[in-house]
Amino acid sequence: MRLFYALMDWILGRRRQRVDQETIQYSADDPWVVQQIEEFERELKKK
Numbered sequence: 001m002r003l004f005y006a007l008m009d010w011i012l013g014r015r016r017q018r019v020d021q022e023t024i025q026y027s028a029d030d031p032w033v034v035q036q037i038e039e040f041e042r043e044l045k046k047k
Helices: 002-025 031-046
Strands: none
16 A cells, blocks of 8 residues: 555656646746737737
């Protein structure tokens, strides 16, 4: 049973790391995100 819990902790830890990395990847400081926001604002001004 301890092995099962250790395995679950390991899997959930790996998953949490991956989610954290994805969150960091698309932070608001990311140039791609800033570019998308500016593009969206330009589209709104056109209408």
